[in-house]
Amino acid sequence: MGQEVRGVVAKEKGAAVTLETIVVPNPGPGEAVIALQACGVCRTDLHYREGGINDDFPFLLGHEAAGIVESVGAGVTDVAPGDFVVLNWRAVCGTCRACRRGRPWYCFSTHNAAQKMTLPDGTALSPALGIGAFADKTLVAAGQCTKVNPKARPEAAGLLGCGVMAGLGAAMFTGQVELGDSVAVFGCGGVGCAAVAGSKLVGAAVIIGVDLNAKKLDLARSFGATHTIDASTTDPVQAIRSLTGGNGADVCIEAVGDPKVMEQAFLARDLAGTLVQVGVPTPDMKIELPMIELFGRGGALKSSWYGDCLPERDFPMLTGLYLQGRLPLEKFVSETIELDGVEESFGKMQRGEVLRSVVKI
Ligand SMILES: NC(=O)c1ccc[n+]([C@@H]2O[C@H](COP(=O)([O-])OP(=O)(O)OC[C@H]3O[C@@H](n4cnc5c(N)ncnc54)[C@H](O)[C@@H]3O)[C@@H](O)[C@H]2O)c1
Ligand SMILES: [Zn+2]
Ligand SMILES: [Zn+2]
Numbered sequence: 001m002g003q004e005v006r007g008v009v010a011k012e013k014g015a016a017v018t019l020e021t022i023v024v025p026n027p028g029p030g031e032a033v034i035a036l037q038a039c040g041v042c043r044t045d046l047h048y049r050e051g052g053i054n055d056d057f058p059f060l061l062g063h064e065a066a067g068i069v070e071s072v073g074a075g076v077t078d079v080a081p082g083d084f085v086v087l088n089w090r091a092v093c094g095t096c097r098a099c100r101r102g103r104p105w106y107c108f109s110t111h112n113a114a115q116k117m118t119l120p121d122g123t124a125l126s127p128a129l130g131i132g133a134f135a136d137k138t139l140v141a142a143g144q145c146t147k148v149n150p151k152a153r154p155e156a157a158g159l160l161g162c163g164v165m166a167g168l169g170a171a172m173f174t175g176q177v178e179l180g181d182s183v184a185v186f187g188c189g190g191v192g193c194a195a196v197a198g199s200k201l202v203g204a205a206v207i208i209g210v211d212l213n214a215k216k217l218d219l220a221r222s223f224g225a226t227h228t229i230d231a232s233t234t235d236p237v238q239a240i241r242s243l244t245g246g247n248g249a250d251v252c253i254e255a256v257g258d259p260k261v262m263e264q265a266f267l268a269r270d271l272a273g274t275l276v277q278v279g280v281p282t283p284d285m286k287i288e289l290p291m292i293e294l295f296g297r298g299g300a301l302k303s304s305w306y307g308d309c310l311p312e313r314d315f316p317m318l319t320g321l322y323l324q325g326r327l328p329l330e331k332f333v334s335e336t337i338e339l340d341g342v343e344e345s346f347g348k349m350q351r352g353e354v355l356r357s358v359v360k361i
Contacts, residue, residue, distance in 0.1 A: 002026055004120065007135035008342045010059040013051035016343045017061060022125060023118045024137045027073035032142045034085065037154035038336075039133040040064035041345045041357045042162050042190075044280075048128050049346070052282070056126040060117060061342065062134030062359070063089060063127075066158035069145060076142040084150035086161050086319075088311035089129040091143030105173075105308040129162075134342055134359055146311040148319040155336060155358045156322060156329035159190075160315050162306075163356070164332055167194025167255060168318065169307015170278040172202055175251040179203035184240045184249040186210045186231075186265050187256035188220035190332055190355045191278055195253045197327060200224030208243055210236045210264075213352050222331065231264075240268040247271075254279050259287045269299055277303040336360040 002025035009020045027033050039062040048059045069083045079085060090107065093099055098106035117125045117132060117139055125132065132138045148157055159165075167190065171177045175195075183199040185192045188211040199207045200223065209220030209228045217228040229239045240249055248270035254262050257279030266275050266289060294301075309315075321327040334354035337345055345357035 003137065005136035006339055007117075007125075007132065008061050008339055009119070009125065010049040010057060010061055012057050013055070014049070017049055019340045021120055022060060022135060023120060024135070024139050025116050027071055027076075027139060028116075029074040030076060030142055031073040031139055032076060032079060032145055033070045033137055033139050034067040034087065034145065035070045035137050036065055036067040036133050036135060036361045038066050038158045038361060039359045040159050040161075040163065041342060041349060041359065043349065044162070045128055045134075045342075046346050046349065058119070058123065058125055060125040060127045060132030060135060060138070063087070063129040063131040064158055064162040065131065065133035066152075066154040066161070067133075067361075070137065072142060079142055079145045079147060083145070083147050084152075084154075085145035086148050086157050086311070086315045087131050087133060087140060087144050088146055088161055088315070089131060089144070090306055090309065090311055091141055092310065104310060105306075134339060136361060146315040148316050149323060151323055152319045153330070155333050155360060157319055158358070159329055159332050159356060160318055163190045164194040164329065165309050165314065165318075166278055166304065166307045167191040168198035168201075169309045169314070170253050170255070170276050170304040171195045171198035171251070173308040174302050174304035175253060175274050175276040177202050177204050177251050180205045181250040182206035182208070182244045182247075182270070183251045183253065184208040184210060184236070184265070184268050185220070185225070185253045185255060186236070186261045187254070187279060188216040188225075189255065189352075192253070192255035193219055193223045193332065193355060195255055195278070196220050196223040196225050201321070201327065206244060206249070208240055208249065216352065219355065223328065236264050237268045244270065248273060250274065251276065257281050259285045262287050263289065266301070267293070269297065272298040274300045274302065277301070332356045333358050
């Protein structure tokens with residue numbers, strides 16, 4: 001039969017989100033119902049509300065979450081009721097071409113639960129990124145649940161489910177930042193600060209944070225930036241060159257989603273350096289690069305989806321580093337809010353006032 005709980009729903013394009021009664025069915029084969037404890041507010045939730053992802057309204061928002069498994073369907077063996085889990089939007093299938101070639105981080109046959117949650121009148125809800133976690137409970141595929149150490153605070157651990165993982169992984173996995181490297185991170189929001197933290201974790205010697213907002217630059221320093229550049233007053237390409245002995249950075253990470261910043265990040269690299277694109281562009285954005293610069297500078301241009309993470313490998317490991325005090329996940333939690341505070345938190349995010357507002361459920 002299922003159960004009626006509260007959930008944050010975007011009913012139509014551009015309209016304020018509302019707290020609604022939703023119906024969460026019992027788990028079918030391969031599925032699990034999660035009693036949610038915390039869910040971070042990510043820019044992608046706002047993109048959904050604005051119709052920027054697709055038109056499958058109404059959406060059940062929220063996708064950066066941790067909670068307790070309440071019940072599981074037939075055939076579920078990896079998780080059991082009572083387990084503390086972080087939800088992921090990359091439940092790798094193991095059988096697609098990417099998985100078979102040993103590149104499961106490119107798996108796109110993600111095993112999400114069928115869209116079975118509804119409004120009380122039967123209207124189907126589209127869960128954001130196949131998760132839908134601004135709710136008391138949600139239904140997901142069991143593969144979307146990754147068990148982590150239950151000593152972790154849900155508000156912190158849940159952030160591994162999206163933005164923080166994207167930033168950490170952009171540096172550690174996509175950019176392959178190494179001991180002694182120089183790194184420049186453009187945009188020091190939640191994703192950029194995580195890229196700074198990831199660069200520090202793997203031993204980068206120089207970590208340069210670039211932003212337009214002085215508060216974000218302070219935050220970047222608190223996560224391990226050795227230098228910061230205010231791009232509203234200083235040309236970041238020149239400044240990065242002078243901070244790296246005239247060379248440019250080994251790895252430049254674009255964490256804004258802006259063509260001008262992308263060009264700056266391209267030009268601020270050392271010879272054979274790597275440019276990692278994490279910021280999500282809109283379909284109309286274009287960059288213009290002289291071909292001779294692409295040829296002459298060598299190196300690599302890579303985009304990073306979800307930090308090239310593998311949840312089963314990375315979430316438990318990163319939760320462990322957090323519990324050892326080596327990964328400051330708590331610092332990303334700018335504030336905790338209630339389920340009915342999600343709409344207001346979008347404004348705070350747009351005004352650059354928070355790294356993450358986290359709904360405590
Ligand atoms: N690739 C992925 O898997 C993935 C996952 C999550 C989020 N994202 C994307 O990453 C990007 C960053 O997300 P976020 O949550 O950190 O957003 P955010 O808004 O918190 O941070 C963006 C930062 O960029 C700064 N900025 C804006 N213009 C700038 C400029 N010209 N130069 C330097 N800094 C500038 C802002 O001041 C802000 O601090 C977004 O585009 C988001 O959609 C990507
Ligand atoms: Zn696959
Ligand atoms: Zn997200």
